[in-house]
Amino acid sequence: MATRNIKEVAQLARVSVGTVSNVLNRPEIVSPATRERVFEAIKKLGFVRNEVARHLRVGRSRTVGLVVLDVSNPFFVDVAQGAESVADDHDSMVVLCNSAGDPGRERRHLDQLEQQRVMGILITPVEMESPWLEELAGRGTPVVLVDSPATGLQCSVAVDDRLGGQIAGAHLIERGHRRILFVGGPPSIRQVADRHAGVSSAVAAADGTVELLTSTSPTLTVAEGRAVGERVAALPPEERPTAAFCANDMMALGFLQAMATHGLRVPEDLAIIGYDDIDFAAAAAVPLSSIRQPRELLGRTAIDLLLEEVADPEQHRHRQVIFQPDLVIRESSALRRDA
């Protein structure tokens, strides 16, 4: 309604619009007297600069989009917080979008972000191959892949999921487990596929070990984990695995919950290890062993790469940063089992 513009300010301060603009953007080149007059006019009118018009004129936005697979997974929230902390220092803004694992939603968000002419996009893509993203980048919106492998056409930050899976597998084997269940979504999700490959390789390297596999729907939620847990609990004891490696902590928490409701003890009857080491993992029924990822660092690095590319697009060379995951042992896998 009552939104004032630069012209009204200029009028009240008896200067030209150019001068008001200067006061706003390069106050040092304006004489103290006029500067003061302009500030007063701004205050009196309650003028708030229209960033939309500014953006249209200068062509550069101050916001970056972050598209994640699942906002209700604290892992992504932590990544987002990492990104935001860096953005803050560059008085930029991060807008968080949730694809919820749905390619349609992802694409709608990307469309919207491109239409807004955001400075750039950080994304954990739903699908590995994404011509859409390349076109987007080709049209001039820088893209950084988060927790995803590099295609060479853009920057990326990731954690070595294969190594993470391997570490988890080796840990369980070392604890004496010989029947290990991998609980994960469809292999089309790269993270799932890699973590699975990792644990498989660990199993393959250990004689007498077998690996079982359950694939779930692409939403790696607590409920999904619980459902798998129910099925496992219903198996006759001799068919049951002695340990479960879940593709993320949310599923591990659900799985754990199912064990509890069916009177199976963790880790005595069945050991569990999750992935991500979200804060809730330590607070679980049985504190959850997990593979820790540097969550905030992931977000921070992603936006650093983006800002680097934006600052000097000509000279920028795409890079891929890969972090190493850590093993965090808690009670859910603490027991040594006789082989």
Next chain:
Amino acid sequence: MATRNIKEVAQLARVSVGTVSNVLNRPEIVSPATRERVFEAIKKLGFVRNEVARHLRVGRSRTVGLVVLDVSNPFFVDVAQGAESVADDHDSMVVLCNSAGDPGRERRHLDQLEQQRVMGILITPVEMESPWLEELAGRGTPVVLVDSPATGLQCSVAVDDRLGGQIAGAHLIERGHRRILFVGGPPSIRQVADRHAGVSSAVAAADGTVELLTSTSPTLTVAEGRAVGERVAALPPEERPTAAFCANDMMALGFLQAMATHGLRVPEDLAIIGYDDIDFAAAAAVPLSSIRQPRELLGRTAIDLLLEEVADPEQHRHRQVIFQPDLVIRESSALRRDA
């Protein structure tokens, strides 16, 4: 870089810019033949409409800001998802901002949102009195308070926190508890103050019941809850409360964790009830009793009110919607205690 504009499309399609705009906004008034030509040109050039310019011209934005107290609290994530689902249906966008309980951050976010000329703002304010918000509304940005009491100057949605506290208190008393600890942040946080007032009134109504109070820092985190739990666990048994009511589930989870590490059984030695009923509450070490709030509904209703105000600002009357909380009993308070 290579971003095309409407003029280039017009040139290629051999029509005027007005026609291209019509194809984009009211395709039905353009003859099929030209429409087709324009679409082809758009595709060939990879043209993406510049929402910034559009916004500047039409004066109305398609995004709403949602400023929450703590993104890492799943409660707010659920509120956000509720809001987003409605926004989606109105092809609008929700941008999520985290004030992290810091008035400075909150204000910076509000400034940014106002500069972007967002359609409106949904906010869980850090402080109860907020002249800033009223000025903002006065300058023409509609504001809806979320989980906050109405000031009469704007719409609001909230859950009756006093009632929630009362229900929690009554439940514990009914279970035979006579020494009840309230674990919450400073009373300057309205939610905390109300929940406390509720439990106090329940305690006052029951003879022979005493209430203890611990105030923490304003960040109601898992770590904060754990710290309080540590202190409580260190008390001599006769000084210890027999039940704890935590101001939110995150703290309850931390508190619970501290009990476990100090060998105190829940609910035998100490019962716990939380607030919010986030998904992780059910998955906790001991499944957590909690006061459930209609989280998604809160977000949905908030944005409904906002859209209503935006649709017809003249005739709009500010409203306050208040929901009722529910008691969810789980194992952490399941035991009946001898008085």
Next chain:
DNA sequence: GTTTGCGGTTGAGACGATTCAAAAGAATCT
């Protein structure tokens, strides 16, 4: 007294899309 330099200030274009009055074309009727 004219020139040169300089700190301040000005104001006329952009930026890219929308809108709308008016023009142009096509179709129908007398």
Next chain:
DNA sequence: AGATTCTTTTGAATCGTCTCAACCGCAAAC
């Protein structure tokens, strides 16, 4: 054929800010 109506298309004006070449005093330099 000319008048009338209806359908399409046009293009100039507009949204609010930034940029930059030009300009204006004024003082120092010559």
